[in-house]
Amino acid sequence: MSKPIISAKKITKSFGQTQALRGVSLDVEAGEVLAIMGPSGSGKSTLLHSLAAITKVDSGEIEFDGQRIDTMNDDKRSMLRRTSFGFVFQFGQLVPELTALDNVALPLLLNGIKREEAYQRAKTWLNNVELASKANSMLGELSGGQMQRVAIARAMVIEPKVLFADEPTGSLDSLNSEKVMELFIKTAKEHGTTVIMVTHEPTIAAYADREIIVRDGQISGAEAAVNPAQTRADKAKVRIV
Template sequence: MNAPAAPAGSLLTAEELRKAYGPTLALDGAGFSIHPGEVVAVMGPSGSGKSTLLHCLAGIVPPDSGSIMYAGREMATMNDAERSALRRSEFGFVFQFGQLVPELTCVENVALPLRLNGTSRKEAEKTALDWMRRLEVDDLAKKRPGEVSGGQGQRVAVARSLVTGPRVLFADEPTGALDSLNGERVMELLTDAARSTNAAVVLVTHEARVAAYSDREIVVRDGKSRDMERAV
């Protein structure tokens, strides 16, 4: 069931990941690899360990054992500050719900990661607007998240996830709260934007129609992963 050794040119690879939450084994020898510009769907039933895999890959939670290499560096050897810096500048995140700060306008939300990295307000909002234009939500710049629809809010969240020019975008059920049409548009814009910047996308989903936007899929079951492309 485990993925074989990472192929050459991988940006992010994981091998033999194990992670337990108390008595529950969430990951049991899972592996993963992704190249720049690639969209990989992580599929599997609820509770299979796919979100835990994403959290480990993104350096949000450390695995109990196993190896995660990002751009040639073992993540376990990085300290907290280095991992935080990585998440702020090299990684982008899109989740299903509640990602936007309700008190800020949409453009301020999109600009936020740049502001946290020390970019001036003017420069940050200019870049943010460019991304909002690409995600077709620039007309919402001055609105607050409470004033936009779910689909629009999710596009704003995608713009925010890409504003720092991340090399890896982690998307956990990014269309889970949207209807089919809005979900598809978000996936089209997300994958187009990521491909245009050569960002790798780790796409966690249980929906086949969403996974169909990926280049290949990895199936996680009982904490073990199976790379379908390399299994064939």
């Protein structure tokens, strides 16, 4: 394995009496698509949020691109999230009162990119997710699958190093889930983006290069190292060449 882009060593996190993470160590390679699976309440979201510098861990170390993020102050953590990380979560980050295009341009505007350039790049990304025709639709007028594609465009528009996704297709039916995942993995592979995603669905995890299972706050057993040549992630890579 080449040098990991994210490396966690023995991280722990408790919420009151609940030990959500009990010493998790994990290396993620640059460009890798990793699926985190496991039962409800096992600590998957807590792990994702810890790696993404959203949640502060109680002990252990986390490095991103050679920098310690567990010891970083809040300003630096938030800067890192805005510039290097993308997020696709099931709820939240989209603004229903704005158009699809405004939603995608927003992260760039927040990063101080000039309006004209921000909107140009946002248009390109809406196009990449095959939603150019919906640019001026209010978010509330879109279907669930279309909204999820807007969320992908919005996460990718800053060209993040790592894209974090928590149940990215959780509210979609299986046909739409497949379509959204294919697009998601294809765009990530095209741009060399590392993807760390939490999912309950084995069919969604099958898009990853590697799956890990979290049980009771720990990574369970040997990491299931799938043969990369046989993953859908790799097929997506081949298709787009």
